[in-house]
Amino acid sequence: MARFGVLLSSLGSITRLVPLVFSSSLILLCQQPPSNPQAAAYAAQSISALTGGTPLRDLTFTGSVTLNSSGSETGEATLRALGTKESRMDLALSTGTRTEIRDAQTGVSLGQWMNPNSTSGHYAFQNCWTDAVWFYPALGSLTAGPSVVLSYVGQETRNDATVQHIQSYQYASGQFPGPTPQQLSTMDFYLDASSLLPVAMIFNLHPDNDAATNLVTEVDFSNYQNISGFLVPMRIQKYLQGNLVTDITVSNAAFNTGLSLSLFAIN
Numbered sequence: 001m002a003r004f005g006v007l008l009s010s011l012g013s014i015t016r017l018v019p020l021v022f023s024s025s026l027i028l029l030c031q032q033p034p035s036n037p038q039a040a041a042y043a044a045q046s047i048s049a050l051t052g053g054t055p056l057r058d059l060t061f062t063g064s065v066t067l068n069s070s071g072s073e074t075g076e077a078t079l080r081a082l083g084t085k086e087s088r089m090d091l092a093l094s095t096g097t098r099t100e101i102r103d104a105q106t107g108v109s110l111g112q113w114m115n116p117n118s119t120s121g122h123y124a125f126q127n128c129w130t131d132a133v134w135f136y137p138a139l140g141s142l143t144a145g146p147s148v149v150l151s152y153v154g155q156e157t158r159n160d161a162t163v164q165h166i167q168s169y170q171y172a173s174g175q176f177p178g179p180t181p182q183q184l185s186t187m188d189f190y191l192d193a194s195s196l197l198p199v200a201m202i203f204n205l206h207p208d209n210d211a212a213t214n215l216v217t218e219v220d221f222s223n224y225q226n227i228s229g230f231l232v233p234m235r236i237q238k239y240l241q242g243n244l245v246t247d248i249t250v251s252n253a254a255f256n257t258g259l260s261l262s263l264f265a266i267n
Helices: 002-030 037-051 181-185
Strands: 058-067 073-082 087-092 096-103 112-116 121-123 148-158 161-170 188-193 198-205 215-227 232-239 243-255
Touching: 037 148, 037 161, 037 188, 037 232, 058 087, 058 232, 096 232, 148 188, 161 181, 161 198
Parallel strands: none
Antiparallel strands: 058 073, 058 243, 073 087, 087 096, 096 112, 112 121, 148 161, 161 188, 188 198, 198 215, 215 232, 232 243
């Protein structure tokens, strides 16, 4: 009987231990994976090349634009960003102003568009996972924010130039119906192998009613020039499914001017 009591006591210890081990395993499984060191190093060097090591809080780009979303329109473009979560693009076209805003000041990433004919709408949630500041990678996933995971894909040839290819996604724990945050937030960056300046980035957008359908979006950066110590891509071209939809030629740039958060508020 004494032996039986010892056995029960031992089994009790084991059964108390099993949940602890299982719980520890779950904690490990839910931890954010680390970024690849080589990818993180390239990203940091790219940020340094763009900013010259100067802390960047906000920016304003102005220039000309050709918009090919429905026919071809030309006009003036103003691109603004505050931190990594707030961006605003205003296109003054012959038919009126087209505005696109990304805003996360409520703690949730949101998006809104406004057309010249006064119609407006909000982005579907699946289109708010990629970088808000798509027009200047120094304020995007390359900064390796707290939820960003970077991986190194390798050295490649792109448009006859050698590039370093790194990939990012936003980590979020939990279970999600449909495509995961990792899938919705994945972005590919192509950095010039010599200067490590971004030459292109690719990500997916999605129809408002279908998060599982990918619409390949590419942004190309070229003709970098030094303005106030920052290297600015004077040509920014955005493609959707291989078609050029927005072609911006930057003529001026200003940095750290103290932009107000209210500029990015979504109604």
